[in-house]
Amino acid sequence: MSIIKVDNVHKKFRVYYDKGSTLKERALFRNRNRYEDRWVLRGISFEAQKGETIGLIGRNGCGKSTLLKLLSRIMYPDEGSIEIKGRVSSLIELGAGFHPDMSGRENIYTNAAIFGLKKKEIDERLDDIIAFSELEEFLDNPVRTYSSGMYMRLAFSVAINVDADVLLIDEILAVGDANFQAKCFNRLRELKAKGVTIVLVTHETNTVSTFCDKAIWLNDGVIQASGKSKLVVDQYLKYMNQELYESIQAQEQRKRDAEVPKPPEAEPPADAASTDQVSAEENPAEQAPVDEDAGKADSNADEEKIDYEANRFGLRFVEITKAGFFTEKGDLTYVIRNGEKAEIRIYYKVNKPLDRYNFGMGFFTLDYVCLYGVNTEMDGHIITQLPDEGYVSFIIDDLMLLSGKYILQVAVVDGNGTPMDYYRNYSFFDVISNVQAVGITEIRHIWKIPE
Amino acid sequence: MRTIKELYEYRQMIFGLVKKDLRGRYKGSVLGFLWTFINPLLQLIVYTFVFSIVLRAGIEKYYLFLFVALIPWIFFSTAVAGGAGCVLAQKGMVTKIYFPREVLPISHVTSAFVNMLYTFVVVLVVVFIAGVRPSILALLCLPVIMIVEYLLALGIAMIVSAVTVFFRDMEYIIGIVVMAWQFLSPVMYSVDAVPEKLRGVFMMNPMTSIIMAYREVLYYGKVPQLSTLLLAVVMGIVFLVIGFVVFGRLKRRFAEEL
Numbered sequence: 001m002s003i004i005k006v007d008n009v010h011k012k013f014r015v016y017y018d019k020g021s022t023l024k025e026r027a028l029f030r031n032r033n034r035y036e037d038r039w040v041l042r043g044i045s046f047e048a049q050k051g052e053t054i055g056l057i058g059r060n061g062c063g064k065s066t067l068l069k070l071l072s073r074i075m076y077p078d079e080g081s082i083e084i085k086g087r088v089s090s091l092i093e094l095g096a097g098f099h100p101d102m103s104g105r106e107n108i109y110t111n112a113a114i115f116g117l118k119k120k121e122i123d124e125r126l127d128d129i130i131a132f133s134e135l136e137e138f139l140d141n142p143v144r145t146y147s148s149g150m151y152m153r154l155a156f157s158v159a160i161n162v163d164a165d166v167l168l169i170d171e172i173l174a175v176g177d178a179n180f181q182a183k184c185f186n187r188l189r190e191l192k193a194k195g196v197t198i199v200l201v202t203h204e205t206n207t208v209s210t211f212c213d214k215a216i217w218l219n220d221g222v223i224q225a226s227g228k229s230k231l232v233v234d235q236y237l238k239y240m241n242q243e244l245y246e247s248i249q250a251q252e253q254r255k256r257d258a259e260v261p262k263p264p265e266a267e268p269p270a271d272a273a274s275t276d277q278v279s280a281e282e283n284p285a286e287q288a289p290v291d292e293d294a295g296k297a298d299s300n301a302d303e304e305k306i307d308y309e310a311n312r313f314g315l316r317f318v319e320i321t322k323a324g325f326f327t328e329k330g331d332l333t334y335v336i337r338n339g340e341k342a343e344i345r346i347y348y349k350v351n352k353p354l355d356r357y358n359f360g361m362g363f364f365t366l367d368y369v370c371l372y373g374v375n376t377e378m379d380g381h382i383i384t385q386l387p388d389e390g391y392v393s394f395i396i397d398d399l400m401l402l403s404g405k406y407i408l409q410v411a412v413v414d415g416n417g418t419p420m421d422y423y424r425n426y427s428f429f430d431v432i433s434n435v436q437a438v439g440i441t442e443i444r445h446i447w448k449i450p451e
Numbered sequence: 452m453r454t455i456k457e458l459y460e461y462r463q464m465i466f467g468l469v470k471k472d473l474r475g476r477y478k479g480s481v482l483g484f485l486w487t488f489i490n491p492l493l494q495l496i497v498y499t500f501v502f503s504i505v506l507r508a509g510i511e512k513y514y515l516f517l518f519v520a521l522i523p524w525i526f527f528s529t530a531v532a533g534g535a536g537c538v539l540a541q542k543g544m545v546t547k548i549y550f551p552r553e554v555l556p557i558s559h560v561t562s563a564f565v566n567m568l569y570t571f572v573v574v575l576v577v578v579f580i581a582g583v584r585p586s587i588l589a590l591l592c593l594p595v596i597m598i599v600e601y602l603l604a605l606g607i608a609m610i611v612s613a614v615t616v617f618f619r620d621m622e623y624i625i626g627i628v629v630m631a632w633q634f635l636s637p638v639m640y641s642v643d644a645v646p647e648k649l650r651g652v653f654m655m656n657p658m659t660s661i662i663m664a665y666r667e668v669l670y671y672g673k674v675p676q677l678s679t680l681l682l683a684v685v686m687g688i689v690f691l692v693i694g695f696v697v698f699g700r701l702k703r704r705f706a707e708e709l
Contacts, residue, residue, distance in 0.1 A: 076704075096547035110467040118463050
């Protein structure tokens, strides 16, 4: 039996360019009342069976909260229909209707009344509500003296004890401390087992895949995918990763574009070889002006000139002209297979000889967690002599990263650690892995199972 | 019909809101709840002073004549003028949770009504002291008149509160309209003072028959004329139905507009 039936629901919002809602404004500025219709939901249909738990996911502004508001009848669809059988309790805005001057006990009554409970029904549930909220001793204090956590706990306890047939929840599982949260989840599981249909909006995809039977992924007002929660969440996360990747790349591209307009005249011939992203980098002398009188040892004096916040910073006595993963044939690549041999090359050019050269690299996740970082000196290679141009190789026999996008960081510093040329985010690369495991990196292991 | 059934289920919410409103009204004042009684008494003293010493109205016991009409009028004007903003004032609840929106005007008008009932304790005492002795039958008509006035006020409050959401000026316009309405209703004068020719138009005002009925019971001490009472009942119901229909139409877009 389907409890919720949503059929081809459309919802639009009027977006006024400059709204006047008083008589004067309406009469005087007729053209100010121009508006455009923005369709936030375009043809949503789904059904929920009794006892089913459905997770609504999607990025901000995709329409999931609007859909929940339509389900709770705060708003009405412009087209299509929504049918819900039974009593609906919504945990959309907890504590709406709380009166700060009234005591917790009185607020339980008013709040429960807002859910349509009669006095007798509230009396019956009062003990459960109080016990659940764990606020016994504060119950006769006015609610304004409560901490925000206590406030939410009280509101949640009321909403969850309403005995609804359908429970609508919007991103409120961040209630109270960890213990209370666990308690809330247990309660939700109990309700689920009792046959309560739950619709949940959340950004925590983990919750959706573990707690929900079904997930619906909304994108731009339409259902992008729906079905078994785990599958939908996987699709959604993949999509979001791709988005993130593209947005980071676009950002990088903009940054590079912004740097280009500087006078291009002094492009050193050595750079002509770099055909990849680095090619847009301008003459080092312009970006980090080098004091001609400064000797090798004076690099410390120039340190102040370094902008450590930038993506690329350093004195450029030694310069990285190109870096990245290279295939055995010597071609640049951005895709590497897990478990295969990989080579990172850092091409450099020496503008001013140093006493010691120290090359480093690092792998980062997109949210900038360092996975691994090392340099030549850490590994015991003290380099005092280098040809003027060339490349340093970092060879990996067997790349153990799992599928995903990562950031490659490359750098060259001098013996004191003063950055010469340091790229926080040199480029992205993809790892493709067929390993069935979760996480970032593989850990080689064996299982031992008792006979 | 479904709305009415639902409203019945939500009666606890209406009670709660009315209670909250009544209790909050004089909160923080020294005399607190006593103001409900003191306020009309002080008004009575002012009117008595003005109309029996300064402005002689030429109507016997003018203070009583005015008082028994003024108290019901005050209820009506509070319900309507104050009711205009009652949905707007609960913006937080309307945009965040579901409940039948009719609850808001109903509880606003009800709380004004309950306040009038308290005041009527004073009114009845004054009526008694003034020497008017209405018959039991006449007194039994009083609740009927009150309920009719309640329905009328509710109907109008529903219309204006819904319109105010979309058109904020309504709140101020209705303030002026209610003031003019008071002078067009026989609150301070008798219907007899209205020219014969205009009386038909005058009776179109639903408050005219209601105030006349109050006055017949409390000032003249007799049972109101059936025609007056019937007219009031019909108009009260008509306004209530219109109110429900208009409100029901407009309420669907409240949450978006607020």
